[in-house]
Amino acid sequence: xxxxxxxxxxxxxxxxxxxxxxxxxxxxxxxxxxxxxxxxxxxxxxxxxxxxxxxxxxxxxxxxxxxxxxxxxxxxxxxxxxxxxxxxxxxxxxxxxxxxxxxxxxxxxxxxxxxxxxxxxxxxxxxxxxxxxxxxxxxxxxxxxxxxxxxxxxxxxxxxxxxxxxxxxxxxxxxxxxxxxxxxxxxxxxxxxxxxxxxxxxxxxxxxxxxxxxxxxxxxxxxxxxxxxxxxxxxxxxxxxxxxxxxxxxxxxxxxxxxxxxxxxxxxxxxxxxxxxxxxxxxxxxxxxxxxxxxxxxxxxxxxxxxxxxxxxxxxxxxxxxxx
Amino acid sequence: xxxxxxxxxxxxxxxxxxxxxxxxxxxxxxxxxxxxxxxxxxxxxxxxxxxxxxxxxxxxxxxxxxxxxxxxxxxxxxxxxxxxxxxxxxxxxxxxxxxxxxxxxxxxxxxxxxxxxxxxxxxxxxxxxxxxxxxxxxxxxxxxxxxxxxxxxxxxxxxxxxxxxxxxxxxxxxxxxxxxxxxxxxxxxxxxxxxxxxxxxxxxxxxxxxxxxxxxxxxxxxxxxxxxxxxxxxxxxxxxxxxxxxxxxxxxxxxxxxxxxxxxxxxxxxxxxxxxxxxxxxxxxxxxxxxxxxxxxxxxxxxxxxxxxxxxxxxxxxxxxxxxx
Ligand SMILES: Nc1ncnc2c1ncn2[C@@H]1O[C@H](COP(=O)(O)OP(=O)(O)OP(=O)(O)O)[C@@H](O)[C@H]1O
Ligand code: SF4
Ligand SMILES: [Mg+2]
Numbered sequence: 001x002x003x004x005x006x007x008x009x010x011x012x013x014x015x016x017x018x019x020x021x022x023x024x025x026x027x028x029x030x031x032x033x034x035x036x037x038x039x040x041x042x043x044x045x046x047x048x049x050x051x052x053x054x055x056x057x058x059x060x061x062x063x064x065x066x067x068x069x070x071x072x073x074x075x076x077x078x079x080x081x082x083x084x085x086x087x088x089x090x091x092x093x094x095x096x097x098x099x100x101x102x103x104x105x106x107x108x109x110x111x112x113x114x115x116x117x118x119x120x121x122x123x124x125x126x127x128x129x130x131x132x133x134x135x136x137x138x139x140x141x142x143x144x145x146x147x148x149x150x151x152x153x154x155x156x157x158x159x160x161x162x163x164x165x166x167x168x169x170x171x172x173x174x175x176x177x178x179x180x181x182x183x184x185x186x187x188x189x190x191x192x193x194x195x196x197x198x199x200x201x202x203x204x205x206x207x208x209x210x211x212x213x214x215x216x217x218x219x220x221x222x223x224x225x226x227x228x229x230x231x232x233x234x235x236x237x238x239x240x241x242x243x244x245x246x247x248x249x250x251x252x253x254x255x256x257x258x259x260x261x262x263x264x265x266x267x268x269x270x271x272x273x274x275x276x277x278x279x280x281x282x283x284x285x286x287x288x289x290x291x292x293x294x295x296x297x298x299x300x301x302x303x304x305x306x307x308x309x310x311x312x313x314x315x316x317x318x319x320x321x322x323x324x
Numbered sequence: 325x326x327x328x329x330x331x332x333x334x335x336x337x338x339x340x341x342x343x344x345x346x347x348x349x350x351x352x353x354x355x356x357x358x359x360x361x362x363x364x365x366x367x368x369x370x371x372x373x374x375x376x377x378x379x380x381x382x383x384x385x386x387x388x389x390x391x392x393x394x395x396x397x398x399x400x401x402x403x404x405x406x407x408x409x410x411x412x413x414x415x416x417x418x419x420x421x422x423x424x425x426x427x428x429x430x431x432x433x434x435x436x437x438x439x440x441x442x443x444x445x446x447x448x449x450x451x452x453x454x455x456x457x458x459x460x461x462x463x464x465x466x467x468x469x470x471x472x473x474x475x476x477x478x479x480x481x482x483x484x485x486x487x488x489x490x491x492x493x494x495x496x497x498x499x500x501x502x503x504x505x506x507x508x509x510x511x512x513x514x515x516x517x518x519x520x521x522x523x524x525x526x527x528x529x530x531x532x533x534x535x536x537x538x539x540x541x542x543x544x545x546x547x548x549x550x551x552x553x554x555x556x557x558x559x560x561x562x563x564x565x566x567x568x569x570x571x572x573x574x575x576x577x578x579x580x581x582x583x584x585x586x587x588x589x590x591x592x593x594x595x596x597x598x599x600x601x602x603x604x605x606x607x608x609x610x611x612x613x614x615x616x617x618x619x620x621x622x623x624x625x626x627x628x629x630x631x632x633x634x635x636x637x638x639x640x641x642x643x644x645x646x647x648x649x
Contacts (some may be wrong), residue, residue, distance in 0.1 A: 222427035225380055226492055227414030227444040238499045316476040
């Protein structure tokens with residue numbers, strides 16, 4: 001097992017190194033931030049000093065190594081726009097995003113998997129057809145459109161729920177969280193539903209497909225022949241057998257949602273990382289973009305690593321193979 | 325035969341598919357005495373497994389038991405609710421399948437799977453359940469059973485896995501165990517070992533065995549009585565020695581002639597001409613007719629089961645003389 005972990009860690013480091021080159025090159029090529037950094041009326045002297053201060057007069061390779069050196073020391077640079085350390089900027093916004101994403105992805109998991117298993121257990125029942133119709137809807141309707149409809153219906157027409165912001169927050173571990181207050185939940189509800197719908201559809205699909213396959217197999221038949229109740233068969237045998245693809249997709253969805261909750265955050269004015277990134281792209285705020293992309297890459301690498309480890313826990317057959 | 329523990333009469337299980345009705349089991353009758361070992365043989369597709377599943381009340385849709393009766397120790401099983409049947413399955417009538425890799429759950433330990441099977445019928449403490457599981461594992465020939473409860477199926481050899489499956493089926497001392505080709509996937513020496521163990525075990529616990537196989541030779545070493553199945557029916561039955569010595573049904577005779585042991589060295593193996601008929605909307609009359617050398621116009625009707633003593637045969641022109649000297 002430890003050999004397996006070391007091997008995967010080395011892979012992760014290589015991936016991160018390659019990512020850093022690609023990201024740096026990409027951001028360097030999309031535009032020069034000078035126009036934004038330096039007011040047009042600035043004197044030539046101010047211009048040159050500013051350029052030198054940000055190291056923009058150095059060759060690109062040198063800029064890259066300078067960036068990496070700082071990165072390894074935990075310094076992600078300062079935002080051109082906010083003039084704050086990037087790390088501080090992002091970590092200030094991160095809890096809002098994390099909370100929104102966790103609520104929606106976990107909600108999708110805990111609602112979607114049982115629904116999918118139900119639909120897979122009795123594929124021809126009316127309830128199963130309704131569940132599948134919901135999941136097709138979740139797949140085919142664009143997120144931004146659902147977001148707008150949710151706001152129009154529940155915030156504008158009915159006036160039941162607020163249309164934006166985080167609402168009241170409470171402190172936990174030195175950070176403000178919405179999910180600790182009732183008012184916070186009322187703000188969280190619509191964006192979380194909006195973000196969860198697509199994931200819910202995926203979870204239903206996966207659980208249904210897995211359940212249908214497992215139900216036809218000999219494991220279920222043998223368990224029935226031993227007199228196990230249908231509930232025990234579903235909750236102990238089937239759930240465990242279908243969990244591997246579900247864990248994979250859960251991990252990937254968690255990662256991609258953390259990175260790309262941008263649309264929902266924008267629609268619901270949710271003050272998370274997504275909104276920060278949109279602003280940084282508009283302003284060519286290189287350090288923020290760079291840090292965001294690197295963190296995203298790191299996030300995916302970490303999640304993949306965790307998913308692999310969870311596999312080994314779920315499937316005893318992989319444990320031996322992985323250590324070899 | 326001793327008092328019957330299992331009595332099956334005129335059992336019909338059909339599959340209602342889009343293409344038509346598949347009459348997989350079409351009027352099967354037999355009985356099994358307490359502690360008796362009965363072999364159910366027949367070619368692939370003759371309906372052996374479906375017969376087994378019907379006894380358990382585990383026929384998958386689009387299949388359904390259409391008519392007939394299955395009595396376990398005098399109690400009628402046909403018509404019982406799913407829950408009533410569930411209470412019997414694994415407790416009084418149990419079943420093992422061909423491929424233990426597919427029947428055992430690869431992601432649960434043997435101990436967990438056995439505990440689940442125990443708690444399906446008895447509420448016991450975990451310790452008592454473990455002790456019972458270990459005891460039954462020991463009985464089916466698994467060494468150091470206690471310490472192997474934490475192992476996963478893939479950590480056992482094929483033969484050991486099948487022993488675990490058999491142990492799970494025997495946890496509650498069932499009166500009847502339906503064994504659907506449990507040794508077919510194993511190599512010959514392991515097969516022989518398990519057969520012997522099963523015979524001893526059945527004798528020891530008084531469990532009656534319905535041993536399903538397409539291999540007449542193996543079954544003959546184990547069973548005391550043979551049921552020969554063809555196209556969803558039992559075409560011949562009787563004590564093993566008597567049937568082997570003196571087959572009455574042309575199909576049984578053909579099966580016997582095709583055994584390697586009966587062929588002269590260097591000679592090609594005999595094969596029954598033709599192929600197993602489709603069970604989809606079968607034509608009336610004897611289903612063996614297209615392949616039978618003894619067929620006559622009479623055989624366009626359904627041959628009834630004629631019994632004399634312990635022997636039974638479903639044929640208008642049963643063979644009289646001995647085929648294998
Ligand atoms: N789910 C099903 N749908 C339609 N037909 C089925 C189904 N299950 C079994 N049958 C049909 O029932 C017949 C008997 O099948 P069964 O599995 O009992 O044969 P078997 O004697 O056990 O053969 P084998 O030695 O290959 O296991 C076959 O013709 C098969 O096509
Ligand atoms: S009934 Fe006729 S066709 Fe059928 S096995 Fe007997 S002789 Fe052959
Ligand atoms: Mg079969």
